[in-house]
Amino acid sequence: MLFEALKLVFDPYVLWVIFASAAFGLFVGAVPGLTATMATALLVPVTFFMEPVPAIASIVTATAMAIFAGDIPSCLLRMPGTPASAAYTDEAYAMTLKGEGELALGAGLVFSVIGGLFGTAVLILAAPALAEVALKFSSFEYFWLVCLGLLSAVFIALSNPLKGIVSLLLGLLVSAVGLDNPAGFPRFTFGNAELAGGLTLIPIMIGMFAVSEIIRGVSRIDQPWVMAQAKIGNVFRGMWTLTKRYPGPVLRGSALGTAVGVLPGAGADIAAWMSYAVSKRFSREPEKFGTGHVEGIIEAGASNNSALAGAWVPALVFGIPGDSITAIVIGVLYIKGLNPGPSIFMNNAVSIYAIFMVFILADLLMLPLGIAAIKSAKQLLRAPREVLLPVILLFCIVGSFAINNSIFGVVLMLAFGLVAYLMEENGFPVAPAILGMVLGAMLEEHFIRAMIRADGDFLVFFERPIAGGLGAATIAVICVPLARRIFRTAA
Amino acid sequence: MPGQKFGPAWFPGVIAIGLAACGGLLVFSGLRQASPWLRWPEWIGRRRPLLGVGGVVAGLLFYVFAADALGFHLTGVVLLTLWVRLLGGSWRVAVVVGVVATVAIHLSFYKLLRVPLPWGVFEQYAF
Numbered sequence: 001m002l003f004e005a006l007k008l009v010f011d012p013y014v015l016w017v018i019f020a021s022a023a024f025g026l027f028v029g030a031v032p033g034l035t036a037t038m039a040t041a042l043l044v045p046v047t048f049f050m051e052p053v054p055a056i057a058s059i060v061t062a063t064a065m066a067i068f069a070g071d072i073p074s075c076l077l078r079m080p081g082t083p084a085s086a087a088y089t090d091e092a093y094a095m096t097l098k099g100e101g102e103l104a105l106g107a108g109l110v111f112s113v114i115g116g117l118f119g120t121a122v123l124i125l126a127a128p129a130l131a132e133v134a135l136k137f138s139s140f141e142y143f144w145l146v147c148l149g150l151l152s153a154v155f156i157a158l159s160n161p162l163k164g165i166v167s168l169l170l171g172l173l174v175s176a177v178g179l180d181n182p183a184g185f186p187r188f189t190f191g192n193a194e195l196a197g198g199l200t201l202i203p204i205m206i207g208m209f210a211v212s213e214i215i216r217g218v219s220r221i222d223q224p225w226v227m228a229q230a231k232i233g234n235v236f237r238g239m240w241t242l243t244k245r246y247p248g249p250v251l252r253g254s255a256l257g258t259a260v261g262v263l264p265g266a267g268a269d270i271a272a273w274m275s276y277a278v279s280k281r282f283s284r285e286p287e288k289f290g291t292g293h294v295e296g297i298i299e300a301g302a303s304n305n306s307a308l309a310g311a312w313v314p315a316l317v318f319g320i321p322g323d324s325i326t327a328i329v330i331g332v333l334y335i336k337g338l339n340p341g342p343s344i345f346m347n348n349a350v351s352i353y354a355i356f357m358v359f360i361l362a363d364l365l366m367l368p369l370g371i372a373a374i375k376s377a378k379q380l381l382r383a384p385r386e387v388l389l390p391v392i393l394l395f396c397i398v399g400s401f402a403i404n405n406s407i408f409g410v411v412l413m414l415a416f417g418l419v420a421y422l423m424e425e426n427g428f429p430v431a432p433a434i435l436g437m438v439l440g441a442m443l444e445e446h447f448i449r450a451m452i453r454a455d456g457d458f459l460v461f462f463e464r465p466i467a468g469g470l471g472a473a474t475i476a477v478i479c480v481p482l483a484r485r486i487f488r489t490a491a
Numbered sequence: 492m493p494g495q496k497f498g499p500a501w502f503p504g505v506i507a508i509g510l511a512a513c514g515g516l517l518v519f520s521g522l523r524q525a526s527p528w529l530r531w532p533e534w535i536g537r538r539r540p541l542l543g544v545g546g547v548v549a550g551l552l553f554y555v556f557a558a559d560a561l562g563f564h565l566t567g568v569v570l571l572t573l574w575v576r577l578l579g580g581s582w583r584v585a586v587v588v589g590v591v592a593t594v595a596i597h598l599s600f601y602k603l604l605r606v607p608l609p610w611g612v613f614e615q616y617a618f
Contacts, residue, residue, distance in 0.1 A: 046604070162520075163517070166517070169506050183499040215548075218543035219532065222539045222579075386580040387580060387584065390571050390592075391592045397554055402600060402604070410554060440502075447497075
């Protein structure tokens with residue numbers, strides 16, 4: 001089976017796709033305002049026409065490259081290339097100003113690779129093991145899992161859970177549109193045939209992740225980008241010393257990143273913020289943080305790349321996305337007949353192992369291609385925005401149209417693009433909304449199914465041991481932050 | 492549905508209750524902070540961003556209503572040219588980008604991926 005998977009990956013066409021998506025990912029990551037999630041949303045219409053393995057491979061490669069490449073403008077422009085680099089942008093820029101730009105870029109690259117490999121190892125080992133357990137799950141367990149996923153998206157690392165809940169509920173509302181519900185009853189369709197089929201998620205995602213970013217980019221079009229350092233030397237110098245000096249932070253960042261990735265709703269950007277904070281908290285030299293100190297970059301840089309792979313664990317095993325990228329990926333998996341769920345490791349084992357190999361390959365490719373991207377940073381960052389943004393926008397239009405060959409896709413893209421822009425500008429996170437859209441149908445279906453089996457008695461939801469445990473965890477996710485808040489105001 | 496406790500109205504009903512509750516809480520906390528009812532974004536007073544954002548939204552609306560009649564190719568070239576120009580590119584760059592990018596999308600999406608982009612007024616010249 002391994003041999004068959006190898007044959008799938010080392011096919012010239014697949015290798016070509018991986019290489020092209022790597023270049024695409026590096027470009028998207030390096031240009032501020034273009035994000036890894038946006039890269040995924042833009043890739044979907046293209047992957048539509050590919051075989052399953054190259055389709056998924058292109059997304060895996062492009063996102064891994066983009067998350068690393070986000071570090072490049074952090075160092076040179078003091079602007080994160082993707083939100084996942086924002087946590088240590090000031091630190092990296094401070095290093096560049098001190099003349100340590102090479103060290104910052106090198107640390108970003110090398111420890112991104114290590115973090116990515118760590119996350120991939122966890123994915124390869126944990127996902128099949130988890131699937132064994134999940135095979136025995138019934139609607140009760142699935143209902144609680146979905147609840148836990150939705151709520152952790154709201155309560156983990158959000159300063160304002162209330163706005164997170166509103167975002168989540170709006171997402172669930174979108175998922176309720178159409179005929180596709182347990183009763184098969186048309187909801188919110190207003191007699192419109194386009195709405196009866198439910199809202200197609202891909203144009204919505206293109207709107208929320210690409211169009212909203214374009215609007216943001218256009219609103220800042222008159223602010224010039226200024227490079228802090230034009231010439232970049234050998235970025236590998238000193239990397240071995242750093243690895244020997246900071247083995248703890250590397251490991252801690254990778255582990256925390258993977259864990260945050262596995263949790264639904266929180267992805268690479270939150271992982272980086274948390275790891276940077278943890279690094280400062282446990283550092284022997286916390287006073288150096290913020291002045292151009294490499295330790296936090298190492299830990300958070302490993303963390304965001306490991307989160308990327310971690311997010312695939314719940315996505316593959318349960319069909320519950322671990323971050324916004326896998327929220328899009330789940331749709332692609334269904335289209336390609338790789339339906340996520342515990343049986344994916346039996347029904348599509350060869351494809352899944354091929355995808356695992358792509359993860360490893362993408363991380364290893366990051367070293368040579370990352371160097372190339374760093375060396376050509378000057379050209380990459382001179383990409384004229386007044387040309388780039390309109391071209392991407394036309395690409396979005398065609399991509400949204402291509403999913404159903406319907407202009408309604410473009411309407412959805414525009415509407416949700418505006419909504420997402422307004423939400424983010426006003427402090428409403430969009431990740432919970434995406435999660436609600438992807439998981440809404442699953443939540444309702446498992447609830448109704450479980451309710452029928454339980455004959456309307458809610459206590460039955462806690463009777464099976466795993467379901468009971470998940471239920472208790474769900475309640476804890478709600479109650480612990482609330483209790484802490486009440487306790488804090490009382491004290 | 493009558494006689495069924497958890498019918499199709501149940502799920503949207505729960506969402507509605509949740510939204511009403513959260514909305515109420517947000518209004519309450521907003522009133523307590525005495526923040527203004529409406530605040531314009533900081534870029535609204537600057538010419539280029541304002542024209543750009545307005546142009547992006549208007550252009551997308553124009554595409555939705557005009558693409559079927561005018562066709563993808565004509566709409567694409569016109570929109571791209573105007574967008575590049577609005578964002579600060581020269582007319583020469585704008586026209587070149589408009590034509591080249593539209594042709595590239597035609598070749599990749601229409602020819603390679605077989606997406607049936609509308610031809611509109613050029614229907615008889617479709618290739």
